[in-house]
Amino acid sequence: MKALVIGRDAQVDLSDVPAPSRAGECLVRVTVAGICGTDLHMVRGYAAQTGVFGHEFVGVVEETPPEQADWRGRRVVGEINVGCGHCAWCDAGEKEHCPDRTVLGIKQRDGAFAELLMLPIANLHEVPPAVEDEAAVFTEPIAAACRILEQVAVGPDTTVAVIGDGRMGLLTAQVLRSTGARPLVIGRHQEKLAVARQLGLDAMEHTARAGPFDVVVDVSGRAEGLTLALELVRPRGTVVLKSTFHGATPLETWPIVVDEVSVIGSRCGPFAPALDLLTRGAVQTEPLIAGEYSLNEHRQAFDAAKTHLKVLFRM
Ligand SMILES: [Zn+2]
C-alpha cells in the first residue's frame, strides 16, 4: 500500500509498504486524514517515530476478527492510544497513560497517512450518518478539547480565554462555547481571527488588554503562551496547557503562588461527546479546511499546513 513514511532524519517519503498486520485488530481503509501540529512537529525533526505517521483519520472497516464481523463496512474514527491491556492504567480504562502504550502514527504504531491502518475494535467509534468525512476527521482534536471539560468546570457563568488562533484554538473555543460559556480567542493572525469571528466566536489580537478570566486555555504552541495565560487568569483561576510542544519555557513562577493559580496539563479526550458535538453542529469545521491533497502532493500539503488552518489528505 501507499503511505507517507518519516525517516530518522525527519525526511518524508511516499513509499510502497506492506499493509499493517496486527493479530486481533481491525483493518481500516482510510478515507480522509488530517495534518495536525504534532505531525508538523515530527516533520521539523522531533519524531519519536520512524515509519508511517499521521493519526487523525476517518475510514471504513475492511477486516475484523470473526467475532466482530458486524463492524465490517462501518464508517469509523479511532482513538489513537492502544494500551498493554494488563496494567493498572489499562484496568482503570485510562489507556492513554499506559506506560507501554503504542500511539497511532506517533509511537511504535504505523499511522493514518496510508491507505490502510490497524486499531483494536475498542478504539473504534462509528460515525453518525449526519457527519461527513471532512467533519469526522476532526473528531480526535475535538475529543482532545472535550478533555478540558472533564478536568475543569466550565459553564455559562465561567469567563474563558483561549490563547492561540490555530486549528486547536478554534476547535477548543467552540467546544468551550458548547457549555454556554462565551470564550474569547486571542491570537496573532488577522486571517485566522477572521475565521474565529466567522464561527461566531469573540476574537482579538494578543496585544489588546482583556481579562481577568476564570479559565485560560493555552493552545498557542509558543513559550510565551503560558506567560500570557498567567497574566490573564484571575487569582485562584485555572490555566490549562493544551500544546504538547513549548520548548524550554523561561517562566516567572511567583504569580502561580501569589495568585494560587491551578495549572493543568490536558491531552487526549473522549470521542463520544466529540461526535455528538459534530452531529449537533455545535462545532463547525468547514471554515477551518484550507485544502485537500493526495498523498502524492505531500510536500505541498505540509507547506500549506504550516501557515493555514486544516489541511487534509484524501486517499
Ligand atoms: Zn493531532
Ligand SMILES: [Zn+2]
Ligand atoms: Zn497498560
